[in-house]
Amino acid sequence: MSGKPVRAVKLNVINEPKDSYxxxxxxxxxxxxxxxxxxxxxNAAWDNGIEPHxxxxxxxxxxxxxxxxxxxxxxxxxxTVHGRMPSVTTGANVVNTGLTxxxxxxxxxxxxxGIGQLIHAIRRNVDMVYIVENNGVYGLTKGQYSATADIGxxxxxxxxxxxxxxxxxxxxxxxxxxxxxxxxxxxxxxLTAIIKAAMxxxxxxxxxxxxxxxxxNNNDESLRSYGYVKDNSAELHSVGYIxxxxxxxxxxxxxxxxxxxxxxxxxxxxxxxxSEDHDISDAxxxxxxxxxxxxxxxxxxxxxxxxxxxxSLDTELDLHDTPIVEMGEDIxxxxxxxxxxxxxxLRG
Amino acid sequence: xxxxxxxxxxxIATANGTGSQSANLIxxxxxxxxxxxxxxxxxxxxxxSGLPTWYIVRLSEHGYQAPGDRTHxxxxxxPATWEEDLASLEPGSVVIWNMDSKMAMEREDVISYPVPMxxxxxxxxxxLARMIANVVYVGVLAELLGMDQDVLEAAIAKQFGGKExxxxxxxxxxxxxxxxxxxxLTKSDPYAVEARDVEEGGFFIEGNEATALGSIFGGVQMLSxxxxxxxxxxxxxxxxxxxxxRTHEGKATYAVLQAEDELAAAGMVLxxxxxxxxxxxxxxxxxxxxxxxxxxxxxxxxxxSVFWDVNRVGPSTGLPTRTQQGDLTMLYEGSHGDTQHIVxxxxxxxxxxxFGWRVFDAAERFQTPVFxxxxxxxxxxxxxMREFEYPSEPMDRGKVVLTKEQxxxxxxxxxxRDVDGDGIPYRTLPGSGLDxxxxxxxxxxxxxxxxxxxxxxxxLMQRLKRKIDGARDKLPxxxxxEEEEQDIGVIFYGSMENxxxxxxxxxxxxxxxxxxxxxxxxxxxxxxxxxxxxxxxxVIILEINRDAQLYGIMRKEYPNHLLNKMHSVAYSDGMxxxxxxxxxxxxxxxxxxxx
Numbered sequence: 001m002s003g004k005p006v007r008a009v010k011l012n013v014i015n016e017p018k019d020s021y022x023x024x025x026x027x028x029x030x031x032x033x034x035x036x037x038x039x040x041x042x043n044a045a046w047d048n049g050i051e052p053h054x055x056x057x058x059x060x061x062x063x064x065x066x067x068x069x070x071x072x073x074x075x076x077x078x079x080t081v082h083g084r085m086p087s088v089t090t091g092a093n094v095v096n097t098g099l100t101x102x103x104x105x106x107x108x109x110x111x112x113x114g115i116g117q118l119i120h121a122i123r124r125n126v127d128m129v130y131i132v133e134n135n136g137v138y139g140l141t142k143g144q145y146s147a148t149a150d151i152g153x154x155x156x157x158x159x160x161x162x163x164x165x166x167x168x169x170x171x172x173x174x175x176x177x178x179x180x181x182x183x184x185x186x187x188x189x190x191l192t193a194i195i196k197a198a199m200x201x202x203x204x205x206x207x208x209x210x211x212x213x214x215x216x217n218n219n220d221e222s223l224r225s226y227g228y229v230k231d232n233s234a235e236l237h238s239v240g241y242i243x244x245x246x247x248x249x250x251x252x253x254x255x256x257x258x259x260x261x262x263x264x265x266x267x268x269x270x271x272x273x274x275s276e277d278h279d280i281s282d283a284x285x286x287x288x289x290x291x292x293x294x295x296x297x298x299x300x301x302x303x304x305x306x307x308x309x310x311x312s313l314d315t316e317l318d319l320h321d322t323p324i325v326e327m328g329e330d331i332x333x334x335x336x337x338x339x340x341x342x343x344x345x346l347r348g
Numbered sequence: 349x350x351x352x353x354x355x356x357x358x359x360i361a362t363a364n365g366t367g368s369q370s371a372n373l374i375x376x377x378x379x380x381x382x383x384x385x386x387x388x389x390x391x392x393x394x395x396x397s398g399l400p401t402w403y404i405v406r407l408s409e410h411g412y413q414a415p416g417d418r419t420h421x422x423x424x425x426x427p428a429t430w431e432e433d434l435a436s437l438e439p440g441s442v443v444i445w446n447m448d449s450k451m452a453m454e455r456e457d458v459i460s461y462p463v464p465m466x467x468x469x470x471x472x473x474x475x476l477a478r479m480i481a482n483v484v485y486v487g488v489l490a491e492l493l494g495m496d497q498d499v500l501e502a503a504i505a506k507q508f509g510g511k512e513x514x515x516x517x518x519x520x521x522x523x524x525x526x527x528x529x530x531x532x533l534t535k536s537d538p539y540a541v542e543a544r545d546v547e548e549g550g551f552f553i554e555g556n557e558a559t560a561l562g563s564i565f566g567g568v569q570m571l572s573x574x575x576x577x578x579x580x581x582x583x584x585x586x587x588x589x590x591x592x593x594r595t596h597e598g599k600a601t602y603a604v605l606q607a608e609d610e611l612a613a614a615g616m617v618l619x620x621x622x623x624x625x626x627x628x629x630x631x632x633x634x635x636x637x638x639x640x641x642x643x644x645x646x647x648x649x650x651x652x653s654v655f656w657d658v659n660r661v662g663p664s665t666g667l668p669t670r671t672q673q674g675d676l677t678m679l680y681e682g683s684h685g686d687t688q689h690i691v692x693x694x695x696x697x698x699x700x701x702x703f704g705w706r707v708f709d710a711a712e713r714f715q716t717p718v719f720x721x722x723x724x725x726x727x728x729x730x731x732x733m734r735e736f737e738y739p740s741e742p743m744d745r746g747k748v749v750l751t752k753e754q755x756x757x758x759x760x761x762x763x764x765r766d767v768d769g770d771g772i773p774y775r776t777l778p779g780s781g782l783d784x785x786x787x788x789x790x791x792x793x794x795x796x797x798x799x800x801x802x803x804x805x806x807x808l809m810q811r812l813k814r815k816i817d818g819a820r821d822k823l824p825x826x827x828x829x830e831e832e833e834q835d836i837g838v839i840f841y842g843s844m845e846n847x848x849x850x851x852x853x854x855x856x857x858x859x860x861x862x863x864x865x866x867x868x869x870x871x872x873x874x875x876x877x878x879x880x881x882x883x884x885x886x887v888i889i890l891e892i893n894r895d896a897q898l899y900g901i902m903r904k905e906y907p908n909h910l911l912n913k914m915h916s917v918a919y920s921d922g923m924x925x926x927x928x929x930x931x932x933x934x935x936x937x938x939x940x941x942x943x
Contacts, residue, residue, distance in 0.1 A: 053781035076778035077786035087612035091619025094603035320599035332567030
């Protein structure tokens with residue numbers, strides 16, 4: 001053979017190339033944090049070896065909600081209406097429990113117009129990953145503050161924000177959300193591990209990702225600019241992920257102290273202590289960490305809270321093992337004899 | 349005095365939350381079980397306890413089911429409406445009234461039967477006196493009108509199914525009421541009941557429960573709902589019957605979600621439809637208002653979804669416990685932009701069941717939101733019936749591509765490409781691995797890719813129009829009762845079915861003319877409706893709303909030469925339609941146009 005050597009395409013555990021997980025070309029502003037998150041989603045799904053067509057990608061409306069077009073081109077998706085992705089995902093989830101539901105939303109979508117649906121999806125513990133690409137501004141409508149804009153922060157144009165922000169992680173912890181994490185679009189390693197772990201979790205996983213808006217909110221006075229977040233993040237721990245198909249014993253044991261959490265699908269989340277141990281089963285400690293960081297005008301990063309035992313919505317519904325969507329008329333339509341029984345019951 | 353047998357109206361005025369509903373249903377059941385054609389209307393307040401309620405029992409040898417023009421026998425239990433109820437009676441009416449209510453009987457021109465209802469009830473059980481007092485008036489009515497005691501006691505047993513103490517207590521109360529009437533009152537009114545041949549197998553059911561059962565036999569896979577009068581009993585009917593009818597190997601073959609609001613309920617329906625399942629919600633007008641955003645998405649992204657609207661009186665919160673046909677236009681043209689939706693309109697409990705399953709077939713066949721349009725009168729009153737017909741057709745799951753072979757056989761597949769020329773594209777399901785797309789509410793081309801191109805948008809909107817237009821003659825055809833004369837026709841829909849016969853008879857009596865009728869059962873309108881208008885000299889479009897909503901749709905869609913012969917009679921006051929009121933309005937319009 002002559003010519004250039006053929007480079008072997010790297011395959012994942014189910015023999016798929018990464019190309020099977022990529023999507024269309026992004027139309028977001030160059031440098032947008034959301035594009036970084038999209039590439040992390042591609043990597044996480046590929047690394048985890050999820051069949052691409054067994055993922056459902058869901059979103060609402062906004063810059064973030066456009067991104068499902070930019071990843072997982074082999075997955076079905078639904079770019080729904082503003083703030084309503086949780087309900088659509090809930091309806092799909094209960095009839096087809098066999099898919100991995102990956103929701104992507106923004107701070108306008110999640111903290112304002114859709115906060116009610118987000119709250120109730122958490123309350124029901126819908127089995128899904130819910131990523132908030134949180135930049136503190138409405139991008140598509142050209143830079144208005146959102147409900148997560150930090151007090152004292154100033155976007156590129158306009159006054160300093162003095163309105164109390166909504167901390168989605170604190171809210172989720174108070175609601176008993178079974179998986180609550182905060183990360184940064186610029187922290188690729190941490191974010192990848194958290195998204196992988198969220199995909200392995202059964203229940204609602206909220207990941208609040210600070211994702212700077214390079215056009216409207218990346219100036220020095222903003223608390224959500226790349227520069228500010230890099231310099232002012234408070235990491236709870238370093239997060240690692242060991243998939244269920246990799247033997248745990250072959251993974252190098254960390255030098256310092258660490259904590260392993262077994263996830264629903266058998267994978268492991270490894271949290272390595274940085275300065276002090278954060279107990280992820282302690283909601284009060286998680287809220288304390290958030291408040292402390294807030295007082296110091298810092299962004300806390302890592303897995304804040306986790307409850308692997310909380311039953312998810314589909315479990316509560318006591319559904320048949322066969323997903324409802326796969327059932328045929330023989331099961332879905334009761335027999336004529338059953339109709340006769342109904343009528344005789346009505347006759348009394 | 350001539351006896352008036354099986355042809356009069358009883359009006360019972362009570363306060364809600366006092367157990368009067370049970371007493372009234374016992375009365376209705378007793379008459380029904382005696383083979384007397386009877387109907388009951390519950391006029392209840394938006395309240396749990398203490399506000400006025402009226403129950404109207406109409407006996408009619410003609411089988412008329414409307415409330416009737418006037419009250420012949422008034423039962424007065426509620427002091428709050430006492431004077432008003434009394435004042436509204438025609439001279440010669442019968443009044444059975446509670447002597448213990450501290451209210452005066454101030455009319456001399458009525459036949460008065462005072463009964464110490466509370467005292468009798470207290471003597472039986474002081475604690476439950478308020479409840480039992482209601483059954484006392486049932487006993488009085490039974491004696492006065494000549495109802496069979498055994499039939500009455502069987503109805504009591506049925507009402508309190510299995511609760512021996514309640515059955516005994518209420519039976520005794522009825523007996524005491526009866527005894528009081530026999531011993532202390534002298535009958536001086538002409539009203540009486542006579543048993544007729546009883547057709548075996550009849551029973552009462554509310555429209556909402558019939559729709560609920562139809563939905564289950566339609567294979568509902570996901571129900572999401574938010575409580576609202578008058579549709580809650582539809583959702584609760586489904587919830588009540590599902591475990592018995594749809595448990596497989598001990599597990600649920602359905603999911604029920606009580607949503608946080610109607611927006612979420614609609615979103616869940618779309619999620620289920622997108623995933624490939626039969627999802628539905630049940631609500632009323634205020635809920636449909638909130639669902640508009642999702643209805644537009646379902647139309648534009650072509651997601652099968654079912655929405656039941658049990659109409660109550662609007663606008664806004666309106667009269668939450670009264671009936672109307674005021675939501676028709678909102679359903680037909682729901683959401684912003686150009687839309688058009690399929691609407692099924694049952695007029696009977698049999699059709700509530702039938703359309704309960706058919707709506708799913710239509711939603712999946714046409715890949716679009718489909719509405720069931722009922723109302724409070726049909727949905728929440730009890731109607732007599734004998735049989736539900738088992739679904740006559742297998743489930744139609746529409747154009748779903750399930751296998752690679754199927755996909756390969758489709759020439760030039762695109763999620764939104766009109767391959768067959770009927771405006772209906774093929775679809776694949778999430779998880780199938782077949783030609784995945786990102787569904788969106790934004791403009792899209794035939795492959796589902798985002799597009800703002802003028803010709804792409806134009807063609808898409810034309811196809812959607814063609815798709816829904818194509819449904820016209822595949823939806824339930826109108827029910828036509830045509831007279832040879834083909835002079836005057838009346839077009840109506842929904843629960844008006846239960847008043848039309850009486851309206852028809854009054855019209856004939858008033859005008860001397862025979863009138864054809866047509867009941868619309870679905871939108872977009874079947875071609876038979878236009879043919880009916882073509883064939884008649886003058887057509888009245890009769891509806892229970894202010895703004896003549898169906899008339900408006902017909903004026904918009906029908907050719908110019910038909911417009912002059914279509915006339916509207918639209919009236920709504922919250923009450924179930926009273927025949928004479930509508931008949932008189934029809935006569936006025938016919939006079940105006942010289943028909």
